[in-house]
Amino acid sequence: MTASPTSPGGPTLPQRRRLVTDIPGPESLTRLERKRTHVADGVGTTLPVFVAAAGGGVLVDVDGNSLIDLGSGIAVTTVGNAAPAVVERVREQAAAFTHTCFMVTPYDGYVDVCEQLAELTPGHHAKKSALFNSGAEAVENAVKIARAATGRDAVGVFDHAYHGRTNLTMAMTAKSMPYKSGFGPFAAEVYRAPMSYPLRDGLSGEEAAARAVDVLDKQVGAANLACVVIEPIQGEGGFVVPAPGFLPALARWCAERDVLLVADEIQSGFCRTGDWFACDHEAVVPDLVTTAKGIAGGLPLAAVTGRAELMDAVHVGGLGGTYGGNPLACAAALGAIEEMRRHDLTTRARAVGEVMAGRLRRLAEEHPVVAAVRGRGAMMAVELCHPGTTDPDPVRAGAVSAYCHSHGVVTLTCGTWGNVLRFLPPLSITDELLHEAFDVVAEAFAATT
Numbered sequence: 252m253t254a255s256p257t258s259p260g261g262p263t264l265p266q267r268r269r270l271v272t273d274i275p276g277p278e279s280l281t282r283l284e285r286k287r288t289h290v291a292d293g294v295g296t297t298l299p300v301f302v303a304a305a306g307g308g309v310l311v312d313v314d315g316n317s318l319i320d321l322g323s324g325i326a327v328t329t330v331g332n333a334a335p336a337v338v339e340r341v342r343e344q345a346a347a348f349t350h351t352c353f354m355v356t357p358y359d360g361y362v363d364v365c366e367q368l369a370e371l372t373p374g375h376h377a378k379k380s381a382l383f384n385s386g387a388e389a390v391e392n393a394v395k396i397a398r399a400a401t402g403r404d405a406v407g408v409f410d411h412a413y414h415g416r417t418n419l420t421m422a423m424t425a426k427s428m429p430y431k432s433g434f435g436p437f438a439a440e441v442y443r444a445p446m447s448y449p450l451r452d453g454l455s456g457e458e459a460a461a462r463a464v465d466v467l468d469k470q471v472g473a474a475n476l477a478c479v480v481i482e483p484i485q486g487e488g489g490f491v492v493p494a495p496g497f498l499p500a501l502a503r504w505c506a507e508r509d510v511l512l513v514a515d516e517i518q519s520g521f522c523r524t525g526d527w528f529a530c531d532h533e534a535v536v537p538d539l540v541t542t543a544k545g546i547a548g549g550l551p552l553a554a555v556t557g558r559a560e561l562m563d564a565v566h567v568g569g570l571g572g573t574y575g576g577n578p579l580a581c582a583a584a585l586g587a588i589e590e591m592r593r594h595d596l597t598t599r600a601r602a603v604g605e606v607m608a609g610r611l612r613r614l615a616e617e618h619p620v621v622a623a624v625r626g627r628g629a630m631m632a633v634e635l636c637h638p639g640t641t642d643p644d645p646v647r648a649g650a651v652s653a654y655c656h657s658h659g660v661v662t663l664t665c666g667t668w669g670n671v672l673r674f675l676p677p678l679s680i681t682d683e684l685l686h687e688a689f690d691v692v693a694e695a696f697a698a699t700t
């Protein structure tokens with residue numbers, strides 16, 4: 252029996268990989284033609300199957316193909332697509348009211364989400380939050396808050412960083428193509444330091460931190476720095492995990508100089524790495540945390556959470572936005588957090604991570620193109636390089652990914668050189684499907700030598 256395009260999604264969808272047409276199938280190809288007519292070419296698609304329903308660990312397309320999802324819509328549907336508590340709360344909220352603008356007339360959902368964020372983010376100090384629509388908007392606002400709180404202008408960021416596509420966040424993002432090329436001039440007062448990248452620098456965390464703060468100290472000057480913004484595990488930049496000790500050393504350096512440490516946990520947060528936040532792994536307590544992606548089970552919501560006195564440094568009316576903390580998005584976030592607690596998704600992320608790490612290590616033994624297996628919890632990646640070197644091999648990464656797509660597994664690539672395959676399945680995936688997906692990944696490596 253084929254799931255029809257009108258089947259409801261969510262966890263009741265049949266959990267299986269099943270291809271009934273080529274990928275993309277004829278129905279998707281027809282729609283792709285319409286996309287070409289009506290949607291700007293600048294909006295690309297990784298895998299052009301049009302989705303009819305999704306849930307558990309699968310996406311079902313308009314041709315009735317059922318694909319295994321190893322991408323979660325880029326780390327968003329951590330609790331699974333159309334997760335029951337998300338659907339239920341959004342449905343109730345939509346029937347009650349859809350928008351008032353929190354800055355005009357407030358409502359409980361917004362405050363409830365901020366209360367949850369204070370409880371869940373690293374550190375036990377007094378915290379406050381402000382809510383926005385996208386990750387980039389949260390990062391921009393974290394910088395606004397840091398500047399208002401410190402009276403300083405400069406912002407420190409890192410090699411391979413990704414912070415978004417708005418003007419300020421383009422300046423903070425490292426990679427030119429496709430994120431920045433042709434879109435300048437960029438915002439001023441953004442300075443880039445070298446990241447800890449164990450495969451490529453061989454430095455300990457302490458050594459890499461010393462190298463980074465030397466650049467910040469000598470080229471910017473701590474006295475001019477409002478904040479240092481870092482992804483505790485880099486996302487688009489290649490799932491780069493800094494060497495142990497790097498983040499704590501950076502945090503110490505910042506604290507001693509009253510430079511605010513901003514953790515961009517937009518991709519790594521909300522159970523993804525096997526803790527609530529990636530900073531928790533080394534007990535790093537940032538001054539401000541940005542969240543988005545996994546926070547709301549697929550609805551657009553983002554937040555800045557931080558020390559109450561820093562958050563309150565901004566004058567009344569200085570933070571906000573028409574839709575920031577929209578009631579439907581807040582309801583979704585409360586539903587997503589409920590799912591995370593109910594199903595103990597930090598523990599589940601660790602278990603998913605163990606399965607993936609085991610499968611990827613085996614691949615690394617068999618295929619010398621795999622230069623590194625890295626990540627944490629359900630945020631794992633392999634970096635592909637020409638054997639015996641650290642010369643990136645994006646062609647092989649693309650070929651492996653294309654094979655997976657045509658065999659019904661949604662995989663994503665990333666990395667400064669496009670040579671990293673990243674795996675971030677919804678935590679609602681079954682072990683059986685997860686293994687089946689990695690059987691396909693293994694076939695893909697064998698078929699592309």
Ligand SMILES: *Cc1c(COP(=O)(O)O)cnc(C)c1O
Nearest residue numbers: 385386387413414415486517518
């Ligand atoms: C995705 C991402 C962003 C930008 O979020 P958007 O919602 O796409 O604006 C910022 N930082 C990190 C670490 C991200 O992964």
